[in-house]
Amino acid sequence: ARILLVGAGGIGCELLKNLVLSGFDRITVLDLDSIDVSNLNRQFLFRKEHVKQAKAVVARRSALQFNPAVTIDAVQADIFDRRYDLAFFRQFDLVLNALDNAAARSHVNLMCLAADRPLIESGTAGYMGQMSVHWRGHTPCYDCDVRTAQKTFPICTIRSTPTLPIHCIVWAKSFLLPQLFGIIDDAADDAALQTEATADNQDEVQRLRAETAAMHALRRDTDVPDFPDRVWRKIFVADVAALGALDSLWKDRAPPRVLDADALLADAAAPRDPASLAWNNQVWTPAEAVLAFRTSLRRLGARYAQGRAAAADFAIEFDKDDEDTLDFVAACAYLRSLVYGIPVQSRFKVKEDAGNIIPAIATTNAVVAGLIVLAAFRLLATPRDAVTRETTKGAFILHNNPARAIQSSRAIPPNPACVLCHSAYATLAMDAATTFRDVVAVCQRPRAQHGVGLRGTLEIEEAGRLLYDVDFDDALDKTLVEMNVAPGQMLAVTNVIDED
Numbered sequence: 001a002r003i004l005l006v007g008a009g010g011i012g013c014e015l016l017k018n019l020v021l022s023g024f025d026r027i028t029v030l031d032l033d034s035i036d037v038s039n040l041n042r043q044f045l046f047r048k049e050h051v052k053q054a055k056a057v058v059a060r061r062s063a064l065q066f067n068p069a070v071t072i073d074a075v076q077a078d079i080f081d082r083r084y085d086l087a088f089f090r091q092f093d094l095v096l097n098a099l100d101n102a103a104a105r106s107h108v109n110l111m112c113l114a115a116d117r118p119l120i121e122s123g124t125a126g127y128m129g130q131m132s133v134h135w136r137g138h139t140p141c142y143d144c145d146v147r148t149a150q151k152t153f154p155i156c157t158i159r160s161t162p163t164l165p166i167h168c169i170v171w172a173k174s175f176l177l178p179q180l181f182g183i184i185d186d187a188a189d190d191a192a193l194q195t196e197a198t199a200d201n202q203d204e205v206q207r208l209r210a211e212t213a214a215m216h217a218l219r220r221d222t223d224v225p226d227f228p229d230r231v232w233r234k235i236f237v238a239d240v241a242a243l244g245a246l247d248s249l250w251k252d253r254a255p256p257r258v259l260d261a262d263a264l265l266a267d268a269a270a271p272r273d274p275a276s277l278a279w280n281n282q283v284w285t286p287a288e289a290v291l292a293f294r295t296s297l298r299r300l301g302a303r304y305a306q307g308r309a310a311a312a313d314f315a316i317e318f319d320k321d322d323e324d325t326l327d328f329v330a331a332c333a334y335l336r337s338l339v340y341g342i343p344v345q346s347r348f349k350v351k352e353d354a355g356n357i358i359p360a361i362a363t364t365n366a367v368v369a370g371l372i373v374l375a376a377f378r379l380l381a382t383p384r385d386a387v388t389r390e391t392t393k394g395a396f397i398l399h400n401n402p403a404r405a406i407q408s409s410r411a412i413p414p415n416p417a418c419v420l421c422h423s424a425y426a427t428l429a430m431d432a433a434t435t436f437r438d439v440v441a442v443c444q445r446p447r448a449q450h451g452v453g454l455r456g457t458l459e460i461e462e463a464g465r466l467l468y469d470v471d472f473d474d475a476l477d478k479t480l481v482e483m484n485v486a487p488g489q490m491l492a493v494t495n496v497i498d499e500d
Helices: 010-021 055-063 086-090 102-115 155-159 165-181 186-194 202-221 227-244 261-266 277-281 286-310 323-340 347-354 362-380 436-444
Strands: 002-006 026-030 071-075 094-097 119-125 128-134 394-397 406-409 457-462 465-468 492-496
Touching: 002 010, 010 026, 010 055, 010 119, 010 362, 026 055, 055 071, 086 102, 094 102, 094 362, 102 119, 119 362, 128 362, 155 165, 165 202, 165 286, 165 323, 165 347, 202 227, 227 261, 227 286, 227 323, 261 286, 277 347, 286 323, 323 347, 362 394, 436 457, 436 465, 436 492
Parallel strands: 002 026, 002 094, 026 071, 094 119
Antiparallel strands: 119 128, 128 394, 394 406, 457 465, 457 492
8 A cells, every 4th residue: 555644743653663573664754853852752763863854754764764665756856846736645545634724634635535535634632632534425524514713812811911821822923023023014904903902902902903913014124223112112111111000000000111121231140041941841030031032033133124124025923943932922921911910921932832732752752653554554445335433443542541542433424514525526638828718618518528517507716716716707818837737636616506
C-alpha cells in the first residue's frame, strides 16, 4: 500500500516510526516546516543539530534507521500547492493527517473526497486525543460538523477596559503589533469601531480613532534609536493618561496607571539570561519586561524598515516561533497588565494563549499514532464493498476516565446537509483554449454524451471567487488560463433548479 503522511510534527514523528516498523514500505511524508528548538522535547526524530533543517527530510533520514528496507519520499512543501492535485492524491491508497491547523485539514479532506481516497484524521490537546476515519460514502467527512469558532472579544474591552490576562495578550498580538508593523486598513478599523459605537461611548470611540492615527505616525521611523521610547511614551503614558481621564469608565474599578520605565528598571536585580529556561517559563520582573519590550522593538523596527525598503506591502505578523514577535507580545501584555492591575503571565503562558496552543504531550501523541496504524490495518484489509461501521470506527483518549482512557467511536452516516459529502466530483480535461463556455457545456451535457448532466442554471466559483453565473457572464468566452485557473485547481459548480 502507498501511504501519504501529511505532517511531520508531534504525531507525525511517532506515526512515521510506527509505519516503518509495522511493514508499510512505500510512504510519502510532506511537511512545509523547518525544525525549531521548541520541537525537540516531543518530536523525537529530531536532534539539536537538526534545528532549521526541513522536518520531512530529517524525519525520513531518522525513520530509515529503524527500517532501511522501506521507501520514504520526503517533500518539504505546502499541501495547498497546485502541484498536489487529484492525480497526486490518487496515487495513494490511504492518506494520514498529522496536521495542526484547521485550514490544511479541510483542504486535505476536500482532496480526499474528490480523489475518493480514505483519510485518517487525528489530533491531540494535552492529555486528550482523537483519531477518526473519513471515507466518502461511508462516514462523515472532516467538515460535516460545524466547529466552534475561535472566541473573540469586543474591541472596546480589548483597547480600553481589559479585565483578564487574555485581553492584554489579544491587545498586544491583534492590535498593537499590526498597527506598528502590519498592513494598515483604515476603513476596516473604522468600521469595526463603528459597530460598537453607541450614544454613551462616542468620546471613547473618538479617542480610539485618534489613538490609531497617532500609532500610524510612529511607523515612519521604526529604525531610529529612540523608536522603543517613542512607542512607550505613546502606549504606556499618553494613551493611558487620556483613557484615565474618562471618568465614566472608572466608576466601578480603579483607573489605569501610567508606567515609568526608569522606575521599573531601577527596582530590580540583574535580569536573567534570555536564553535560559527561567526566562521563558517563570514570570518576569517588571524590569525584565521593560528590557524585552525595548530589545524586541529595536529588532522588529529594523526588520520592518528593511522589509519596507524592499516591498511597499511588507508586514510582520505574529508567529509563536518568531522570538522577536513573541517577546514583543509577551512584554506588552505584561506591561499592560501592570497598567490595569491584572495578574501577569509568563512568556511561556503568553505563547500558549497567543498561539492558541494547548501544550503537546509526547505520550498522547504516541498513543494516537498507535491508534492510527491500527485503523490503517483495518481499512487496507477490508474490500471497499465490505466496509462496515466496525471498519471505520475512530477512538478518543479521555484522561478523566482512568477506568477506560481509550474509547472507540462508531462511525455514523455522512451528514445529509454537508455540501462536500454530497457533491459529485469530476475531472475536467482542459488546455490553453478551454473557455468557461466549454465548462458550462460539459456540465449541462447529458451523461450519455460524456457530460455531467446538470440541470438548471449554473454558478461557478474557485476558492470563493465568483467566475460565472447567469447575471455575471463577462468571463463566458474567456479561457480558464485568462481567469487564472490553472491545472490542479478545483472549481465549484452549483446548479440552481427553479421548480416553478
